[in-house]
Amino acid sequence: MKNIAFVITTPPNSNLTATAINIVTAALTMNISVVGVFFYQDGVLNGSQHLALPNDEYQAHQQWQLLHLKYNLPLHLCATAAEKRGLSDDINDNQAKNVHEAFTLSGLGELVELNVKADRLIQL
16 A cells, blocks of 8 residues: 545544544554545534634644644645635635635545545545
8 A cells, every 4th residue: 555545524523533643644654655635524624724622632633734744745625515614715805714724625626636646545
């Protein structure tokens, strides 16, 4: 297995999100190529710039940001799912940018591209 892509559908406060971060981190430290992470459904909430979790809880959104910085890991948010949950990277009269800069709004076409590039697609 050379290349893996991930689909994350769980919000930042889910134990499955922490598990996903652990799996992605393990893959990266074992020099397995992670071609990207696609956040779908409530998973897009991981990309919120203004997310505030209690200090005593696992800060999943910050862990994704660190993985992006350390490994140049592509993090894609489904644009439609993000819009339905009030997330936008567009600054206009009605709303301000609220997607963290480590994340890119993408369409489902990006998920297809990740799937084509990967030997395995893992969904959590």
